[in-house]
Amino acid sequence: KSSCLKLELLRQGQKLSDVDFLVDGKRFEAHKIVLAAVSPVFLAMFESGMKECISNEIVLTDTDPEGFENFLKFVYSGGLPDMKHVVTLVNLADKYHVLALFDLCVDFMGKTLNECNVSERLQLAELHGVASLKTSCLDFIRDHLESVSSSEGWARIVGDLRLTSQVAQALQSTPVETTTPEEFVQVSETKELVCQTPVKTVQWSIKWATVLNHELLRDPASP
Amino acid sequence: KSSCLKLELLRQGQKLSDVDFLVDGKRFEAHKIVLAAVSPVFLAMFESGMKECISNEIVLTDTDPEGFENFLKFVYSGGLPDMKHVVTLVNLADKYHVLALFDLCVDFMGKTLNECNVSERLQLAELHGVASLKTSCLDFIRDHLESVSSSEGWARIVGDLRLTSQVAQALQSTPVETTTPEEFVQVSETKELVCQTPVKTVQWSIKWATVLNHELLRDPASP
Incomplete structure (x- = not known):
């Protein structure tokens, strides 16, 4: 006007x-x-x-x-x-x-998610409580895990247990290639879940963590 | 917005x-x-x-x-x-x-002219210098002279030499029935141009005044 x-x-x-x-x-x-x-x-x-x-x-x-x-x-x-x-x-x-x-x-x-911004936007979606944006980000991460996990912003997710847990849950729906239980134990024990680990291992680890209801995936806000 | x-x-x-x-x-x-x-x-x-x-x-x-x-x-x-x-x-x-x-x-x-408001609106158009509204009003008056000239608002036009002159000029384009030159002389001399005179006489008088370039029709703003 x-x-x-x-x-x-x-x-x-x-x-x-x-x-x-x-x-x-x-x-x-x-x-x-x-x-x-x-x-x-x-x-x-x-x-x-x-x-x-x-x-x-x-x-x-x-x-x-x-x-x-x-x-x-x-x-x-x-x-x-x-x-x-x-x-x-x-x-x-x-x-x-x-x-x-x-x-x-x-x-x-x-509408403008990419490998470089999706981590920050997931963090913003969480901060401001926007479920729809959170879902879009998680879907994007699931579909582009390799590139997102090698982006600079990935540290934002790794540094935040709540976000890590949400990403992990989103990844459950992707096909996971097999790896050894030892790899999972190694990942979950060091707690370096996603950062310096190959994507396949991460996916596998997350799947196992889910199955085992491992503390790695427990919502940090719950008791 | x-x-x-x-x-x-x-x-x-x-x-x-x-x-x-x-x-x-x-x-x-x-x-x-x-x-x-x-x-x-x-x-x-x-x-x-x-x-x-x-x-x-x-x-x-x-x-x-x-x-x-x-x-x-x-x-x-x-x-x-x-x-x-x-x-x-x-x-x-x-x-x-x-x-x-x-x-x-x-x-x-x-867009909402009628017999009751057209005189006031012509006056407003003149006051605020709106040529388009003035034309609409004058056209309306020309086409509905009988009813407008018997409306309450008509006094606004009769009381204003400049408006009277403009109405007169607009009426030139309407077909005029004949009347006697004596009637015109009577109208123009008394200067009671429009108010207590039958419409036909007014129209005829205006026509004659135009032809004669009579002072009745001269723009009061001109020297």
Whole structure:
């Protein structure tokens, strides 16, 4: 809508702003009513007597300037943000409950999975509790285990017991080539489950772990 | 757009407003940035040091509360306003240069002409300088002269030399029944051109006035 485009133009022109954000030393001028219109978190913040509300300056330490600029652009114009910043955007969208942006990001991430990003996206899906994206990531990992497990991002999964367990469960549905029980024992005892082990061994190990209900596969959140 | 709908909800909930309007004793809470986004007049007003800007209270004496409420509704949501208030709306849209609303109103007025409203709408078209609406009104009057000239609104045209002249010119294109030159002289001398005279005589008089380039038809704005 043209009135939304004009809100964004006024923001870019730094007209009539009533609240500032500081991100990594960069200042962003904004308008409480516009932020409150898309975010119940901002509405509550500005209606309350929080210190941000009184000083009209909000310092953000958990985001980056370029990503935040894209966040504001979406908030003001509703237009598609630059998805180069999707990780920052999904984090801000979740933090401030901007549902439309959150859904956009989740949709985008699910449709553009590759070997390099799937591990991070699985982690984000877990962090933000998005079942649909989690399923897409796990399916992708199952179908591309060899390349994903040799990618840089794989360490994110290996370093997280909960994610490791979920990947393992997803792998159950793939055909597994046989290997020796000794290999499984070796893997499960060292707990270096997936990282420096050949894929076939991992698959086999996971299958065995499942069968044995091995602690390797137990959900770390359960007692 | 949903973000626009939420701006309107915040307005209705009187959240975070930073400027008030007073219309006939009724108070309307609003937001400078939203008004400025649709109106260059408001933008200039709020950016300047005008007294309205400092007191954050604007008293309007040239509008009515119901019409103004509909004006704000359009400004915030972009949704179709209640066209029962079209006269107030077109005046506000012109005053504050809200072009989208102005065009909506003009379009609506042109499409819903009838014997009762055409005189007022011709007057509005003249006031706001809308050639297309003026043409529609004049065409309507030419085609429905009998009923329009017996309507209550007709006095608006008769009371305005410029409009009278324009109606006269429009009537030139209608077939005119003959009458006597004496009748024309009578009409033109008393200057009671249209009001208490039979329609046929008026038409005939106008035709003659045109032929004679009589002062009755001269544009009152010309020297």
